Amino acid sequence: MDTSKLIGGRFRVKDRPVSGAMGDVWPAEDTKLGRTVALKFLARRRLRQQGAATEFTDWTVKRFGREGVAMARVSHAHVAQIYDTGEHEGELYIVMEYIQGRSLAGHLKEGPTLTLERTVRWTREICEGLDAAHSREVLHHDIKPDNIMITNEGGVKIVDFGLASFADVTQSHTGVGTALYKAPERWAGSPGSVRSDLYSVGCVLYEMLTGRPPFGNSQDDPMTVGRMHQDNSPAPPSAHRPGVPDQLDLIVRILLAKDPGDRPRSAEAVAVVMGDIQHSLGVEDVTAATGRGHVLDAVDSNAGHSERIRELDRRIFELELRFGPYGQAVIDTRIEHAELTGQSGDTRGAAALYNRLGRDCQDLFGPYDARALNAFEGVARWIARSGAE
Known part of the structure; x- marks a missing residue:
């Protein structure tokens, strides 16, 4: 792709891209508004070469556009905002908020397990961002540490809304990056729901608490991991990390329920509970802090x-x-x-x-x-x- 030209007659690429399974993200200058943005390109040619369905039809292109429009309506401090969509040399792109920071995956790879306060605070912010999107009937479908950015100021920004559901049209359901965090019903062929996103939050919370996902690791066969999600029950986080409060063990168990109906009713409900736990940490016993x-x-x-x-x-x-x-x-x-x-x-x-x-x-x-x-x-x-x- 020729990046020497202005993208969309407006955006000038500034640096090398970060590549992912679905495409590349380029930092760019918005010459009209004088700000840095992120250009995320959907690499249609690359996906076809990797075995994606050849029927990459107008329907999928329109769906991609609808996702961009939907996300443009979601304005929340913990969701990376989408500004525009377009096409350049046959490749679709989305213009997104440029985030200075690094992914939660990067923080988890640092070594020591995250503090309880940081874990609870970031989980609350993830759920607040998800609730804002869910209220607009936008599902994420791929909540995982790589799709959660932590800004230099220490706050959460969820990225890649919409692209994950688009990925399900062009890729199998067994991609390794998704397998570790995918809800049981999605392995059974369901398109997913609000409560599927919350299951993924439970997997991320488990990993923040223990340093490991609830099932498998990135080297395991994806189908094996999928069967674990469907059939197995993980040990509570406190079994791996003494000192985890009972309420965090409990909320992880509820989030990871096999039946979606047994999970929390909304991301907002989880955010409220995590806020209560956050307030209680370092102040008083968690149970007492919740009024019991x-x-x-x-x-x-x-x-x-x-x-x-x-x-x-x-x-x-x-x-x-x-x-x-x-x-x-x-x-x-x-x-x-x-x-x-x-x-x-x-x-x-x-x-x-x-x-x-x-x-x-x-x-x-x-x-x-x-x-x-x-x-x-x-x-x-x-x-x-x-x-x-």
Whole structure:
């Protein structure tokens, strides 16, 4: 490709490209606006030479264009912005935000495992960027460390939105770079969904916590890795790294659920949880920071109930991620949690749990909703029992 000419009559290539499976990324000067941009070319000729489908039709070209248009509508601090699309000497290109920094993959190759604070913060920012794209009905399909840039200021920028779904048209589903992070349903032929992206986030989070992906490595046969995603369950991150909080083990397990319906309902829900964990790190126990520190009192009061109370607390956390804080399953489990807390001997803790549930139901359903009134009946009942004792 002749780069001595202005690309699109406007962009002057400034340096050597960075090459990838789908094409090359060139830093360039926008001569009109006087800024540096990144030009990402889709190498159609190279893909054909590598065995991509010869029917690289107008449909695929139009799809590429639609992806560019869709991403141009997504404006978020943690998503690399797309400015324009075009064609030069028969090669399609996208004009993107130029990011000064390096990929998460580069950070992971440094050696020592990332700190918990940095891991949690970057996961939150990844999910915030994904949520912005998902709200525009744009899926990524290829979340992995190579597609997550860390700026020189230490923030996340997700790159290559849209190109990954385009890659699925022209390449097999067994590329090594994708295999380590691809959701089980995509190995079974599904085009993927919001929750497929979240599975990939779970793989990336696992690697940030442990220094390794949950299944396989880059030298393994991709189909072998795919079977692992479909059939195997990884050890929790804490098995590889002592000191990982229980909530991070739990959220990894939920993100890596085989059934998409068992994963969190949205990237926003995961971002909120990661924000809570980020706030708690170095301040106080993670469980207490999420508003459930009262559980510890109940646990100490009756050892016979302790494991079940902990189990319910984990279950509430999981259900809130999947269905939202006011799903009926969440409310029912919170009631069970409050009752068991009272039965363990912590009557005041039970009253406090019911009181919080009642206030939450009032806020969402109104002051006279039956769920709120039933919760406040529970408050009165356990307060009365506390006085009698």
